[in-house]
Amino acid sequence: MKWAKPITEKLLELSIGAGRHTDVLPITTLLQDDVVGLYVREPKGEGWIHVPPVKGALVINIGDVLQIMSNDRYKRVEHHVIESASRNRVSAPIFVNLAPDAVFGPLKQVLENGEKPWHKQVVYSDYFNCFFSKGHEGKQTMEFSKL
Numbered sequence: 377m378k379w380a381k382p383i384t385e386k387l388l389e390l391s392i393g394a395g396r397h398t399d400v401l402p403i404t405t406l407l408q409d410d411v412v413g414l415y416v417r418e419p420k421g422e423g424w425i426h427v428p429p430v431k432g433a434l435v436i437n438i439g440d441v442l443q444i445m446s447n448d449r450y451k452r453v454e455h456h457v458i459e460s461a462s463r464n465r466v467s468a469p470i471f472v473n474l475a476p477d478a479v480f481g482p483l484k485q486v487l488e489n490g491e492k493p494w495h496k497q498v499v500y501s502d503y504f505n506c507f508f509s510k511g512h513e514g515k516q517t518m519e520f521s522k523l
C-alpha cells in the first residue's frame with residue numbers, strides 16, 4: 377500500500393496536508409476517517425511512524441502545555457499530515473485550550489518531592505504568540521519556557 381512506505385523528508389516538504397508541528401495546547405483529541413495520512417515523529421530518531429485510522433478509536437495527542445505542566449514527564453509529539461492524491465480526508469480535532477491569561481508551568485504536585493523544574497511559569501497568550509510566530513519549526517518553540 378502506497379502510504380505504508382517510509383516517507384522521506386523531500387516528500388514531507390512537498391506535501392500539502394498539515395506541515396510538521398506540535399500542538400501548543402495540552403491535549404488534542406482527534407477522530408480520523410478511513411483515509412490514511414497522519415504521521416508522528418519516532419520518539420528517538422528522525423523517522424516518522426504512520427498512525428493508521430482505527431474505526432471508532434480516537435488519537436490523543438500530547439501538546440507543549442502538557443509537557444511543560446508535567447515537567448517533561450509526558451512528551452509532546454511532532455506530527456504532520458500528507459493528503460491523499462485520490463481521496464479527501466476528513467479529521468475532527470477537538471482542542472482543549474487554556475484561557476489567554478492563564479499562567480502555567482510545572483504543576484506543584486509534580487514538583488513536591490523536590491524535583492527540579494525544567495520550565496518557568498508563563499502566561500499562555502505569551503507562549504501561544506511565540507509558538508505561532510515560529511511557524512512549523514518543530515522543537516524550537518519550547519525554548520520560550522525553558523529554565
Ligand SMILES: O=C(O)CCC(=O)C(=O)O
Pocket residue numbers: 394399404406408414455457467468469
Ligand atoms: O488531521 C489530522 O489528522 C491532524 C490535524 C492536526 O494535527 C491539528 O489539527 O493540529
Ligand SMILES: [Fe+2]
Pocket residue numbers: 397398399404455
Ligand atoms: Fe496537530
